[in-house]
Amino acid sequence: MxxxxxxxxxxxxxxxxxxxxxxxxxxxxxxxxxxxxxxxxxxxxxxxxxxxxxxxxxxSSREALLVEVLRERDAASDRALGDTAGVFTRLTFVADRNVSEPALVTLYTTLLGASVESGNETAREFFAARFDEARGNLVAQLHDELAASGRHSDADLEQVASLIIAAFDGLQVQWLLDRNVDIAGTLRLLERVL
Structure with missing residues (x-):
């Protein structure tokens, strides 16, 4: 059939x-x-x-396989989140999910680092597109949240989105080195600061 x-x-x-x-x-x-x-x-x-x-x-290659593992995990997180509202609610959900799979965080971080080196075009293309899409999604979500609350911000939302992504990825690296780092808790602090 x-x-x-x-x-x-x-x-x-x-x-x-x-x-x-x-x-x-x-x-x-x-x-x-x-x-x-x-x-x-x-x-x-x-x-x-x-x-x-x-x-x-x-x-086609080991790199393509490993990138596809990350792509599939991203899709699984998106399915699990559905239409969950709130930028930081979504981020803390993903953070909590990621710390339950240390190998996933290791794979992500290792491939991200390798993507900046020549010869790793598959990873480079994946992460460039992933960051571009994440920034776009965050900008839209931040804009919607500001509008819904009646607030206004003079901050460049694209820069805010880049800051959030940098904080998330940097916290994951710190967590790989020291499991006492509270990724979700630190993201909630970032939400209050922003």
Missing amino acids: TSNDGIGTRGPYAKGVQRRREILDQTLDVVASRGIDGTSLRAIGDAIGVSHAALKHYF
């Missing part, structure tokens, strides 16, 4: 989609157990029982 949107509900296509999802889910487990340096495509394939050729069928 195939739905009108062209996505099969059974058969080889559905199995391929399911297999791809399993690979993405299991890759984060490999990162958690072996660290980012132990996650070559071959090592990931060996750990999850998938041939190197099968991985290459779904992902």
Whole structure:
């Protein structure tokens, strides 16, 4: 059976989609157990029982696979949040979710750092687009929140959005180094300061 949107509900296509999802889910487990340096495509394939050729069928490179893990986790967070109102409510939800998956935070931070080096174009494109979209979303949300409260700000909302993103990512790095850093609590403080 195939739905009108062209996505099969059974058969080889559905199995391929399911297999791809399993690979993405299991890759984060490999990162958690072996660290980012132990996650070559071959090592990931060996750990999850998938041939190197099968991985290459779904992902052109290790970097593409790892970026897709992050992309899928972003989508999962968006689905879990739904239409949750409030910039900082959303951010603290994501922070709490992230600290429950240290390997995810490690993967994100490591790939972000690597994205500024040449040869990592897939990660660079992902993070540039992700930051651009995040700034745009934050600006829109901040604008809506200000309008709903009847307040006005002379601050450049794009700069405020960049500051919020920098605080969030910087707090995650600090948390990786010291698990006593309270990401969500510090973001709530930032909300009060702003």
